[in-house]
Structures are given as structure tokens and as C-alpha cells.
Amino acid sequence: MIELPAAVHAMADRGPRWQSWVDELPKLLTRQLGEWNLVADGAPMWGHASVVQPVRNADGASAVLKVGFPDEESQHEHLALRRWGGDGAVRLLTADPHRHALLLERLHTRDLGDLWDIEACEVVAGLYDHLHVPALPQVRRLTDVVARATAELETLPRAAPVPRRLVEQALTLGRDLMTDPGTTGTLIHTDLHYANVLAADREPWLVIDPKPLNGDPHYELAPLLWNRWDELAGDIRGGVRRRFYALIEAAGFDEHRARSWVVVRMVHNAMWALTGAAPVDHDWLTTCIAVAKAVQD
Incomplete structure (x- = not known):
């Protein structure tokens, strides 16, 4: 199981839907790693409404697995990333929209x-x-x-x-x-x-x-x-x-x-x-x- 950072656990304080999502996150991340044949490669990171787990695939290539809170604003994130095709934006490698899960190229942390x-x-x-x-x-x-x-x-x-x-x-x-x-x-x-x-x-x-x-x-x-x-x-x-x-x-x-x-x-x-x-x-x-x-x- 993926160990969630304290900041992600704190998201549960935002309400019942957030609590449910945070409770399910370790299992969801673990299941997604298995289905996409990935291994964790470092500690999870997080945004306001997502968890980003650095990973490597079966060939050893680096990527990140992002799982987002299922809100209306981000439901079409995968469509936008696919449309941009890496031109000006992070490259989408694969997606499971029903789980709000994205496999993305790994970028640096400097913004x-x-x-x-x-x-x-x-x-x-x-x-x-x-x-x-x-x-x-x-x-x-x-x-x-x-x-x-x-x-x-x-x-x-x-x-x-x-x-x-x-x-x-x-x-x-x-x-x-x-x-x-x-x-x-x-x-x-x-x-x-x-x-x-x-x-x-x-x-x-x-x-x-x-x-x-x-x-x-x-x-x-x-x-x-x-x-x-x-x-x-x-x-x-x-x-x-x-x-x-x-x-x-x-x-x-x-x-x-x-x-x-x-x-x-x-x-x-x-x-x-x-x-x-x-x-x-x-x-x-x-x-x-x-x-x-x-x-x-």
C-alpha cells in the first residue's frame, strides 16, 4: 500500500466526499500501479486536489501516476492533454478517466x-x-x-x-x-x-x-x-x-x-x-x- 502524506490525509477535513476519496486512495493507487505494470519510485507528491506518485514502468522509464479528486473541473483533463499532445504541456501517456487516473511524463519539480x-x-x-x-x-x-x-x-x-x-x-x-x-x-x-x-x-x-x-x-x-x-x-x-x-x-x-x-x-x-x-x-x-x-x- 502507498503511504499517503499528512497533507493528503488532511484533505479529508473538507467534507464527506473528500473523506471517502482519501480513504480509498491507497487501494486505488495500488490497483493502478498493478494494472499499468508500474512500480513506485519515490515519495508521493500532492496538489490541491490530487496525489502524484513518481513511478517507473517495466522498461525502467520514469513517469508519474496522478490520481485526482473526482470533481467537475478536472473531469476532462485527459482530453485536453491528449489534444495538446505534449505541445506546451506535459505529455499524457495513458489515462483511466473513470478513476481520474493519469500516467504522465515526469517533469522537474521547479516551477x-x-x-x-x-x-x-x-x-x-x-x-x-x-x-x-x-x-x-x-x-x-x-x-x-x-x-x-x-x-x-x-x-x-x-x-x-x-x-x-x-x-x-x-x-x-x-x-x-x-x-x-x-x-x-x-x-x-x-x-x-x-x-x-x-x-x-x-x-x-x-x-x-x-x-x-x-x-x-x-x-x-x-x-x-x-x-x-x-x-x-x-x-x-x-x-x-x-x-x-x-x-x-x-x-x-x-x-x-x-x-x-x-x-x-x-x-x-x-x-x-x-x-x-x-x-x-x-x-x-x-x-x-x-x-x-x-x-x-
Whole structure:
């Protein structure tokens, strides 16, 4: 049996479904190793919602076995990785979608956190061209996600601790973007931040861990603005704006469209922080509002 790290056991505290998943993980990992003729090759690693076990196959080649929590966001990860075929992203070797199990090429553990944030943003912008390919029919649509979030946002109490002008702005922009043909035509990663780009041997940097949607490439920017937040202390507005303009310039994005998506996405995040089952994370709420303001003030 695989011995799970303490951080993975701690995921069980998130609720009954997580508890059940964590309880089954050792058996699931062991079964997958056997079926794919793999042997463990080091201690397990983990992300927010997955376990990654370094392995070797029968020929001695290195890889990693990733088993993820069965959520809606990651259910089509294997489809996106297969579509990219290793171009700009980690290479998918095989998959068992029903078990949320993926066998992936092994990359290094070094991520873009080692680079100056503006340099890291430019690296990510350079990967967009590889990842932003025509939409896949099986993948969820960004318009559906935005429609659901917009309906929830319409019910947010006026007394909620989010500036009302931002709420109204996100509602208007969200409705406009939902009807725009450019909102569903492209396969996008949606969770492309510094820790989801790893150093590799065959390329300097490769993307991991997509939460794919058929959407608009401009939707991708926001995670690079809110991550590595502590580094912006003392000049949050200036730091966010430097990242924003570095991204749109390097990627050749439309500034107005990129700004619109950042505002919509950050207000949606603020709303979910207030309406979710978990206690309100006031630091995260403040971050959401600060990013939405910074890109447009």
C-alpha cells in the first residue's frame, strides 16, 4: 500500500466526499500501479486536489501516476492533454478517466515561482499559442459557467462586502461576454498560474493540471494576477497592472477584453467566497476586489 502524506490525509477535513476519496486512495493507487505494470519510485507528491506518485514502468522509464479528486473541473483533463499532445504541456501517456487516473511524463519539480514574476508572465504568454487550439466538443463551455455564476451574482445581497459598482459591472460584462461568439471557440487551461508550469528536459517549461473549458483565451490571465500575492505588498495596484500589461503585450491580447474577463472572474470569485460552505476567507475576498480594481483604476 502507498503511504499517503499528512497533507493528503488532511484533505479529508473538507467534507464527506473528500473523506471517502482519501480513504480509498491507497487501494486505488495500488490497483493502478498493478494494472499499468508500474512500480513506485519515490515519495508521493500532492496538489490541491490530487496525489502524484513518481513511478517507473517495466522498461525502467520514469513517469508519474496522478490520481485526482473526482470533481467537475478536472473531469476532462485527459482530453485536453491528449489534444495538446505534449505541445506546451506535459505529455499524457495513458489515462483511466473513470478513476481520474493519469500516467504522465515526469517533469522537474521547479516551477515559475523561481523566476521574477514579470519574466514568468512572459513565459506563460509564450505558451498560450501552443495551448489555445480549437474547442473540443466534449469539454464544458465557459458560457455555461458564466451563465450559472451570473445568475448567482444577481441574487447577491446589496449589503454584501463587495463594491456594488463592481457587482453591476460584472453582471453587465458577463451578459455581454456570454453572447459573444469568441467566448466558446478555444480550448483553454483556466488554472494557468506559476506553480502549474514546470521545468522539463525536452522543453524549458511545460504546463500541467488543466481545468479545461471551451472558452476565450483572455479568460486565462487572472490566476497570474492573484497568485504570488505577498510579493506585491507595498504596491498592489502597480504590481497587478505590471503583470496584466506584460501578459497582454506578450500574448498580443486585446486589452479591453482581457480587462473585462479579469473583472468578471474576480467578482465571481468574491461571490463564491461569500456564498460557499466554508467560512469566509477575508484575505481572499480582499484580493479579489483589489485585482478587479487594479486592472481598471
